[in-house]
Amino acid sequence: MKAIAQDRYGPADVLGLRDIDVPTAGAGEVLVQVRAAGVDPGVWICMTGRPYLARLAMGLRRPKVAVRGRDLAGVVAAVGAGVTRFRPGDEVYGTSLRGTYAEFTAAPQQRLALKPANLSFEQAAAVPVSGMTALQAVRDSGAVRAGHRVLVIGAGGGVGSYVVQLAKAYGAHVTAVCSAPKADLVRSLGADDVVDYTRDGIDRDGARYDVVIDTGGDRPLSVLRRVLTPRGTLVLVGGAYDGSPLLGGYSRQMLRAPLLALFVGQRLRGLTGRERAEHLDELRRLIEAGAVMPAVDRTYPLAGAPDAIRHLTGNRPAGKLVVAVTAGDPR
Numbered sequence: 001m002k003a004i005a006q007d008r009y010g011p012a013d014v015l016g017l018r019d020i021d022v023p024t025a026g027a028g029e030v031l032v033q034v035r036a037a038g039v040d041p042g043v044w045i046c047m048t049g050r051p052y053l054a055r056l057a058m059g060l061r062r063p064k065v066a067v068r069g070r071d072l073a074g075v076v077a078a079v080g081a082g083v084t085r086f087r088p089g090d091e092v093y094g095t096s097l098r099g100t101y102a103e104f105t106a107a108p109q110q111r112l113a114l115k116p117a118n119l120s121f122e123q124a125a126a127v128p129v130s131g132m133t134a135l136q137a138v139r140d141s142g143a144v145r146a147g148h149r150v151l152v153i154g155a156g157g158g159v160g161s162y163v164v165q166l167a168k169a170y171g172a173h174v175t176a177v178c179s180a181p182k183a184d185l186v187r188s189l190g191a192d193d194v195v196d197y198t199r200d201g202i203d204r205d206g207a208r209y210d211v212v213i214d215t216g217g218d219r220p221l222s223v224l225r226r227v228l229t230p231r232g233t234l235v236l237v238g239g240a241y242d243g244s245p246l247l248g249g250y251s252r253q254m255l256r257a258p259l260l261a262l263f264v265g266q267r268l269r270g271l272t273g274r275e276r277a278e279h280l281d282e283l284r285r286l287i288e289a290g291a292v293m294p295a296v297d298r299t300y301p302l303a304g305a306p307d308a309i310r311h312l313t314g315n316r317p318a319g320k321l322v323v324a325v326t327a328g329d330p331r
């Protein structure tokens with residue numbers, strides 16, 4: 001089968017289109033014929049091996065898994081022993097740790113769920129990592145409730161575009177922070193107010209928020225806390241790569257926020273997203289109800305996956321990028 005793979009860490013040039021063996025589905029695993037795969041900053045981290053801390057999981061000197069991509073939408077081709085939730089022919093979406101920029105991948109059944117019926121494969125592939133992260137930021141870490149005032153930083157990005165919609169679905173009043181070219185998108189996703197951060201500070205009118213969900217930029221905790229109510233909740237999802245080779249932009253989440261949270265009334269939480277079928281099922285429910293829709297900026301062919309990653313890091317897409325995979329044959 002065709003796959004986008006790499007042998008060493010580096011920029012997108014290390015990726016190549018290769019012929020490799022179709023994986024087999026082990027016990028509890030599902031072999032999926034991939035029809036589309038999402039692109040997100042996690043793919044860039046796996047490709048570059050930066051920040052270095054991530055290499056503890058991915059392989060110290062070279063990537064343990066050669067094929068890139070994590071999100072998938074496709075059709076079940078075969079199931080391994082003990083798989084009870086899926087049958088060949090089911091249309092599914094979810095994640096795989098064996099790489100999804102490929103004609104086939106294998107994934108544990110707990111990482112998959114039935115695809116939302118009202119989405120194409122390309123749209124569905126834009127959901128898993130970003131949608132599940134947003135769901136956990138809004139529902140679990142942020143505990144967003146009806147009537148809350150929620151500030152979403154990075155609202156026009158992959159995660160932020162779902163955060164805006166989910167916060168609205170849970171009944172919040174949403175202020176979206178993004179650059180001017182993404183203002184129309186975030187309004188179309190339901191944002192009540194928009195702050196263009198290239199022109200105004202996030203505290204431009206003295207507003208205070210019950211929940212702040214930060215997915216972009218590198219604002220210090222002091223700036224983020226200033227726009228929170230005294231008992232408000234800050235959820236740190238991610239942000240700009242700050243150039244630190246060891247931790248990247250994660251030091252706020254992992255080190256500073258939990259320490260500071262011990263001494264202040266506000267809740268300061270770093271999010272480590274988990275990927276579970278329960279999250280995918282909840283997202284399918286919201287998508288089929290019309291409360292959430294993926295915002296797909298552009299779709300690339302499989303051979304164009306390196307360009308998709310370059311686009312993600314260089315051109316600030318509005319919403320999500322997707323890699324479409326042409327169907328192959330497992331045998």
Ligand SMILES: NC(=O)c1ccc[n+]([C@@H]2O[C@H](COP(=O)([O-])OP(=O)(O)OC[C@H]3O[C@@H](n4cnc5c(N)ncnc54)[C@H](OP(=O)(O)O)[C@@H]3O)[C@@H](O)[C@H]2O)c1
Binds near residue numbers: 041177272274319
């Ligand atoms: N914690 C977790 O489990 C988890 C899971 C998934 C992703 N992440 C992390 O979350 C972050 C966002 O992921 P993503 O997929 O949404 O990335 P993305 O699609 O690249 O979106 C990031 C957004 O941040 C915005 N941005 C950049 N600088 C900004 C600034 N100074 N102020 C406000 N917004 C700014 C960009 O919008 P403009 O073009 O408008 O500037 C962009 O739309 C990344 O760091 C990613 O690694 C964490």
